[in-house]
Amino acid sequence: MLSAVRRLTLSLALSVCFTLPAAARAPVLGETANQQTRYIATYFPGRMTGSPAEMLSADYLRQQFAQWGYQSDIRAFHSRYVYTTENKHANWHNVTGSTVIAAHEGKEPQQIIIMAHLDTYAPQSDNDVDNNLGGLTLQGVDDNAAGLGVLLELAQRLKAVPTRYGIRFIATSGEEEGKLGAENVLKRMSEKEKKNTLLVINLDNLVVGDRLYFNSGQSTPAAVRKLTRDRALAIAHQHGIPAATNPGLNPRYPQGTGCCNDAEVFDKAGIPVLSVEATNWSLGKKDGYQQRAKSKAFPDGNSWHNVRLDNQQYLDEALPGRIEKRSRDVMRVMLPLVKELAKAGK
Incomplete structure (x- = not known):
């Protein structure tokens, strides 16, 4: 349940309607994702966990899901992270984050989770503030409005598609403070629900990197990697889309696996994952953090x-x-892939 303060903040701000106008024609593939990316970045900058912008963006996402006929809700979670001052004094920062969930029911209890984090980076030290990292004006197009855009278009296009397995769309918060929202989602899942989760797909940082990467989790079985990561690469190559998987040049990150995003939480729990990102795993420290060659831009x-x-x-x-x-x-990769994995009907 939202606190009285959070409800008041939402009620005041939602006097303005945050919904995109309906298109007069069926949008081409990727158009909705692009529009949603730009809309979220423009109207909800500074989506730091627990901030008014984060709460408003969560309610916007809930409205979008509801507009397409989904049963959708917002789950609040309480957590904290450390803020370090210039004199190295560490303070705990308490936050209340918002996770948005919408469910596409399947004929069987098994499900696929598609995730993207909605929060932007909150400064975690005085040094971050001095270097203009995070804060109220960060639009977060790459990190991670674009992931939300794809999540929303997938939900829109799959709503009327019958599937054998259910699909759960989840927009998490608290990713930037240590995957807090993803941890809360996992914590709330029953053992049966965990067992019935066939795959978690995580969408993050899709714009700036040199090429798309599809990475499995370290605990993802080889057979599942073939059906997910390898199949995604095959679809991408069929369309002439530059795509790869982590070559494994850093021993901390074995070949074909990703790191350091919400998918990692589920990977550690033994649930198969597929991370979708744009970066360059052959540069710098070979950890995916150097997205492209260094340049003036x-x-x-x-x-x-x-x-x-x-x-x-x-x-x-x-x-x-x-x-x-x-x-x-x-979208050209993920839409057919999700349909295949969820066993979509005609």
């Missing part, structure tokens, strides 16, 4: 949490057409 080879870089205007200038293209490319 991206001095560190990434846009992580940077207010100046991770916004629409900058990305449209530095990488013209990239947001639209990645929205389309990811």
Whole structure:
């Protein structure tokens, strides 16, 4: 249940309708994802866990799911993270995050979870503040409005598609503070629900990186990797979309696996995962954190949490057409893949 303060914040802000106008024609693949990405980044910057922008973005997502006929709700969770001052003093920061869940029912109890985190980076030290990392003005296009855009388009296109297995769409919060929302989702799952979860697909950082990567979890069985990661790569290559999987050049991250996002929580619990991201696992420390070659536009080879870089205007200038293209490319892979995995009917 939302607290009285959170309910008041939402009721005041929702006097404005945060819904996109209905299109007069059926959008082409990726168009809805692109529109949703830009809308979320524009109207909900600073989506830090527990902030008014985060709560409003969560309710916007709930409205979108409801508009398409989904039963959707917002689950609040309480957690905390450490903030470090300039003199190295660590303080606990309490937060109440918002997770949005919408369910597509299948004919059987097994399910596939599709996730994307809705929060943007909250400064976790005085050093972060000094370096303009995170905060109220961070649009978070790459991290992670684009992931939400694809999540929403998948939900829209799959709503009327009958499937053998259920699909649960989840927008988590608290990812930037240590995957807090994903941990809460896992904690609330019963043992039966965990057993019935065939796969968790995580969408994160889809824009800035050199190419798309499809990575499995370390605990994902080989047979499942073939049906998920390898199948995703095959679909991408059929469409001429540059895509790869982690080559395993860093011993901390074995070949074909990802790291450091919400999927990791489920991987550690023994649930099969597929991480979808855009980066470059062959550069820098070979840990996926250097998304592209260093350049004048991206001095560190990434846009992580940077207010100046991770916004629409900058990305449209530095990488013209990239947001639209990645929205389309990811949808071209993920829509047929999810239909296959969920055993969609005609």
